[in-house]
Amino acid sequence: MGKNVIWATIFALLAAILQSTLLSRLAIYHAVPDIALGILVFSAYNNGTMTGQLTGFSSGLLLDFLSAAPLGLNTFVRTIVGASVGLMKGTFFLDTLLLPMALCGGATLIKALFFWILHLLFASAVPAYAAQSPILWVEFALNTLIAPFLFALLKLFKPLLVEGRDG
Amino acid sequence: MAFNGDPRGKGRFTAEVYVFIALSLVSFSILLFSTRSFIVDFRDVGLSLFSGIRGSIYGVSSFVSRTVLSVQELATLRREYAELTDRMIRYEQLERTSTEIRRENNRLREQLGFAETLQLKYVPAQITGRDPDNLFSALVINKGKRDGLDNNMPVIAYQSGIQALVGKVVQAGQFESLIIPVYDLNFYASARLADSRYEGLIEGQGNPETALLMRAIPKRARDEINYGDQIISSGIGGVYPAGIIIGRVSGILYQEYETSMAVELESAVDFSRLEYVFVIDVESSDG
Numbered sequence: 172m173g174k175n176v177i178w179a180t181i182f183a184l185l186a187a188i189l190q191s192t193l194l195s196r197l198a199i200y201h202a203v204p205d206i207a208l209g210i211l212v213f214s215a216y217n218n219g220t221m222t223g224q225l226t227g228f229s230s231g232l233l234l235d236f237l238s239a240a241p242l243g244l245n246t247f248v249r250t251i252v253g254a255s256v257g258l259m260k261g262t263f264f265l266d267t268l269l270l271p272m273a274l275c276g277g278a279t280l281i282k283a284l285f286f287w288i289l290h291l292l293f294a295s296a297v298p299a300y301a302a303q304s305p306i307l308w309v310e311f312a313l314n315t316l317i318a319p320f321l322f323a324l325l326k327l328f329k330p331l332l333v334e335g336r337d338g
Numbered sequence: 339m340a341f342n343g344d345p346r347g348k349g350r351f352t353a354e355v356y357v358f359i360a361l362s363l364v365s366f367s368i369l370l371f372s373t374r375s376f377i378v379d380f381r382d383v384g385l386s387l388f389s390g391i392r393g394s395i396y397g398v399s400s401f402v403s404r405t406v407l408s409v410q411e412l413a414t415l416r417r418e419y420a421e422l423t424d425r426m427i428r429y430e431q432l433e434r435t436s437t438e439i440r441r442e443n444n445r446l447r448e449q450l451g452f453a454e455t456l457q458l459k460y461v462p463a464q465i466t467g468r469d470p471d472n473l474f475s476a477l478v479i480n481k482g483k484r485d486g487l488d489n490n491m492p493v494i495a496y497q498s499g500i501q502a503l504v505g506k507v508v509q510a511g512q513f514e515s516l517i518i519p520v521y522d523l524n525f526y527a528s529a530r531l532a533d534s535r536y537e538g539l540i541e542g543q544g545n546p547e548t549a550l551l552m553r554a555i556p557k558r559a560r561d562e563i564n565y566g567d568q569i570i571s572s573g574i575g576g577v578y579p580a581g582i583i584i585g586r587v588s589g590i591l592y593q594e595y596e597t598s599m600a601v602e603l604e605s606a607v608d609f610s611r612l613e614y615v616f617v618i619d620v621e622s623s624d625g
Contacts, residue, residue, distance in 0.1 A: 236384025239476030243369030
């Protein structure tokens with residue numbers, strides 16, 4: 172499990188750096204796909220709650236370091252996302268198209284929901300996605316659309332990212 | 339979560355719940371403290387740790403894009419050369435006028451006993467990235483503490499011949515720093531209207547395409563504010579030196595029932611083509 176958490180965190184870190192540099196140039200309405208979230212979802216769904224929440228915690232902490240977000244924001248939200256997605260491990264057959272899209276789209280909405288709850292608690296220190304703003308919906312669409320491609324890519328690294336049969 | 343009465347499965351479930359609670363509490367506590375600015379050094383370490391990687395990726399991508407776009411750049415350079423030649427002719431005409439103005443300004447300054455204009459120390463920097471989180475608008479620059487940068491230093495840019503406010507450093511790492519731009523939701527600066535001299539408070543709206551807001555302007559200023567009026571930093575608060583251009587009035591928000599009025603302003607910086615900035619080291623500058 173430890174190995175999977177470390178590798179998923181490294182993958183998420185690289186994804187966050189890509190989001191910050193290359194992908195920021197291709198942003199649509201100032202929104203870029205949250206690939207780090209997709210990697211967390213892949214790891215959590217394949218490995219379960221424990222790996223999911225640990226990966227969410229560690230990748231969220233690294234993302235907080237790279238961002239102007241208050242330290243702990245992504246750590247907290249991604250721990251919950253990782254645990255939630257991990258709960259669904261094995262519930263559905265992981266196909267190549269629909270389930271990755273549903274998981275990544277759902278994770279984006281869970282993330283937005285918890286940002287909103289934290290915004291209520293911390294006011295201006297934590298911004299929330301506005302439902303009428305294009306940023307949320309563009310990010311939702313991007314995360315959903317890239318999910319099949321991202322999952323297909325991550326499957327190539329299954330020995331690093333997914334636990335053995337016994338989990 | 340399948341444990342079906344199996345004691346080992348139940349034990350694992352319990353462990354997962356305990357770990358989840360522990361991780362949530364730790365991360366929430368970090369968030370709680372960081373929003374009260376207790377954990378600043380942690381951020382420095384984290385940012386510094388990964389700054390090299392981000393810089394390297396930026397370097398490689400810049401090299402590729404520069405190579406690919408070099409032909410287009412040549413055409414742009416030719417056009418800019420023609421424009422600059424025209425501008426130089428205009429400047430020569432302006433220079434004659436400005437010499438007279440400068441003389442008059444010197445005389446006035448002498449008479450009023452003003453201190454000499456503050457000589458500011460600038461640290462040039464390049465924008466190498468943006469916040470990976472869509473909800474935050476921080477820009478990443480390739481200079482950090484090693485180059486003398488520190489938190490809260492103002493950042494400006496030269497665009498279209500003017501010096502305009504970009505934002506301020508919020509997190510200085512060793513090799514790179516995060517700056518929040520003027521349009522960020524957490525940006526505030528004390529400002530004044532350049533002509534009428536009325537003061538107000540500038541705040542961002544979260545999007546570079548959305549106008550900035552200048553609030554808390556006295557209502558009596560209504561008749562003296564016009565569209566296009568320039569807005570500059572007032573120097574109050576100590577973060578931004580006085581006189582830096584922030585933008586121009588693009589909307590006037592006046593309500594009878596409110597105690598003060600507000601204006602919308604277009605930032606003087608076009609963030610879509612911002613590449614280089616200058617960080618002002620106010621403390622090291624000669625007074």
